[in-house]
Amino acid sequence: xxxxxxxxxxxxxxxxxxxxxxxxxxxxxxxxxxxxxxxxxxxxxxxxxxxxxxxxxxxxxxxxxxxxxxxxxxxxxxxxxxxxxxxxxxxxxxxxxxxxxxxxxxxxxxx
Amino acid sequence: xxxxxxxxxxxxxxxxxxxxxxxxxxxxxxxxxxxxxxxxxxxxxxxxxxxxxxxxxxxxxxxxxxxxxxxxxxxxxxxxxxxxxxxxxxxxxxxxxxxxxxxxxxxxxxxxxx
Numbered sequence: 001x002x003x004x005x006x007x008x009x010x011x012x013x014x015x016x017x018x019x020x021x022x023x024x025x026x027x028x029x030x031x032x033x034x035x036x037x038x039x040x041x042x043x044x045x046x047x048x049x050x051x052x053x054x055x056x057x058x059x060x061x062x063x064x065x066x067x068x069x070x071x072x073x074x075x076x077x078x079x080x081x082x083x084x085x086x087x088x089x090x091x092x093x094x095x096x097x098x099x100x101x102x103x104x105x106x107x108x109x110x111x
Numbered sequence: 112x113x114x115x116x117x118x119x120x121x122x123x124x125x126x127x128x129x130x131x132x133x134x135x136x137x138x139x140x141x142x143x144x145x146x147x148x149x150x151x152x153x154x155x156x157x158x159x160x161x162x163x164x165x166x167x168x169x170x171x172x173x174x175x176x177x178x179x180x181x182x183x184x185x186x187x188x189x190x191x192x193x194x195x196x197x198x199x200x201x202x203x204x205x206x207x208x209x210x211x212x213x214x215x216x217x218x219x220x221x222x223x224x225x
Contacts, residue, residue: 041219043219089154101154
């Protein structure tokens with residue numbers, strides 16, 4: 001069965017630095033990959049989508065890469081701020097009935 | 112924010128009792144989903160709906176049933192709750208075809224079964 005691993009449960013980083021989160025997967029060939037942000041007590045919020053034929057996607061301070069050979073996506077937050085502290089989830093698709101989520105990485109940006 | 116309301120937000124009940132969770136949307140989206148989120152497992156799909164009266168099973172559907180009699184409402188029922196169903200339940204919606212469409216989530220229902 002498919003397996004999704006996000007690099008670590010928790011990542012601490014100093015304000016202003018670039019945070020890099022990793023999503024690795026096995027036994028699956030996704031057509032696209034999504035990243036979500038989840039704050040405590042709230043539902044996930046969609047951030048970015050990248051498709052298998054795209055190598056990189058950017059949105060403001062966020063950048064996502066997708067390497068189908070390595071079976072890996074990297075999620076970068078540049079110039080990180082304490083407000084970026086949250087849990088970040090990667091999810092792989094396609095399909096309404098098989099969007100697979102990773103367990104998430106809890107990012108803490110230290111002032 | 113997408114108009115998704117989950118009710119109740121918190122519930123404590125006893126093993127063996129029936130429980131129904133409600134998801135209400137104001138976006139007129141076709142697709143609706145129920146997930147559960149547990150430590151170490153991430154979000155897992157329970158059931159989803161692709162239209163009124165059209166539903167299908169997800170990864171962890173055993174012990175759960177759903178109904179969708181109106182576009183805006185998607186109900187999740189635990190017929191006879193067990194302690195293993197203690198979890199946080201999220202409803203999500205998406206519009207158009209599902210390929211790559213982002214999902215918009217409610218704020219969850221925290222369910223404890225004693």
